[in-house]
Amino acid sequence: MTGTLYIVATPIGNLEDITFRAVRILREADLIAAEDTRHSRKLLSHFGISKPLTSYFDHNKTLKGRYILDQLESGLSVALITDAGTPCISDPGYQLVRDAVAAGFAVVPVPGPSAAITALSASGLPTDAFVFEGFLPNRQGKRREKLASIKGEQRVVIFYESPNRLLAALTDLQEVLGERELVVARELTKVYEEFIRGNCSTVIDTLQHRTIKGEVVILVAPAAEGAAHKDVASVADLLALLMEDEGLSLKDAVKQVVLQTGLPRGEVYTEALKLKERD
Numbered sequence: 001m002t003g004t005l006y007i008v009a010t011p012i013g014n015l016e017d018i019t020f021r022a023v024r025i026l027r028e029a030d031l032i033a034a035e036d037t038r039h040s041r042k043l044l045s046h047f048g049i050s051k052p053l054t055s056y057f058d059h060n061k062t063l064k065g066r067y068i069l070d071q072l073e074s075g076l077s078v079a080l081i082t083d084a085g086t087p088c089i090s091d092p093g094y095q096l097v098r099d100a101v102a103a104g105f106a107v108v109p110v111p112g113p114s115a116a117i118t119a120l121s122a123s124g125l126p127t128d129a130f131v132f133e134g135f136l137p138n139r140q141g142k143r144r145e146k147l148a149s150i151k152g153e154q155r156v157v158i159f160y161e162s163p164n165r166l167l168a169a170l171t172d173l174q175e176v177l178g179e180r181e182l183v184v185a186r187e188l189t190k191v192y193e194e195f196i197r198g199n200c201s202t203v204i205d206t207l208q209h210r211t212i213k214g215e216v217v218i219l220v221a222p223a224a225e226g227a228a229h230k231d232v233a234s235v236a237d238l239l240a241l242l243m244e245d246e247g248l249s250l251k252d253a254v255k256q257v258v259l260q261t262g263l264p265r266g267e268v269y270t271e272a273l274k275l276k277e278r279d
């Protein structure tokens with residue numbers, strides 16, 4: 001008889017958001033694997049749960065993954081939790097789930113809060129289709145590339161961001177996407193929960209003279225229909241300007257245009273090749 005791996009969501013702030021089932025599973029599990037055992041011990045003691053704990057985080061996941069699979073093999077049930085929210089969602093767990101599935105163990109989700117869905121549900125943005133992009137890259141160049149890649153996105157795009165990079169991210173967002181509607185959801189389910197809604201300028205104005213604390217989610221409204229394609233007619237002009245007047249190489253010109261327009265790289269590249277052949 002082999003054990004079961006439970007993927008247990010825990011609150012993202014408000015402790016009342018844990019489910020009855022999550023508490024029961026954590027009470028019944030033989031072993032709880034936690035991202036940060038010290039952090040999770042507080043949560044567990046709040047619910048009167050005292051169980052063997054082991055750590056499972058990004059830097060020990062290979063070794064600990066093996067250990068957890070061994071426990072499952074010997075018939076024990078293991079509950080995986082992270083510091084907050086749903087494991088595997090911008091949190092450790094994916095590799096363990098994958099390995100457990102491959103080894104034939106039962107993997108059972110115990111659903112609960114996740115900041116992305118919590119933010120979306122009260123954002124006031126369309127909820128019929130959305131994209132979750134996890135954390136934006138830390139470096140400005142990569143961040144702008146990522147933002148350019150969603151310029152024409154017709155679904156809401158959800159990002160996680162750290163409070164100290166929020167303003168830099170919003171400024172890049174405004175420069176790359178223009179005056180897009182967005183929502184910043186801060187400190188969800190906590191005492192200072194706040195939704196800041198508006199276009200980029202108004203959200204930046206609201207935040208720029210404040211010390212931004214706590215946890216944040218950024219939600220970007222869908223592009224107006226055809227936004228990614230409205231510049232198509234001018235792509236050739238832009239490429240010509242960059243390659244002929246400014247002397248950029250084809251590769252660099254394509255990179256610039258992709259960044260500025262959000263058009264697919266292949267499309268811009270084909271346009272650049274046509275220009276080169278014409279000359």
Ligand code: SAM
Pocket residue numbers: 012013082084085086087088089090091113114115116159160161162185186187188189190215216217
């Ligand atoms: N697994 C978690 C989940 O299901 O939401 C996400 C973990 S990720 C390491 C942490 C990020 O989630 C934070 O930096 C923030 O962007 C977002 N987040 C988590 N809790 C939040 C909260 N209470 N309010 C706003 N954002 C939150």
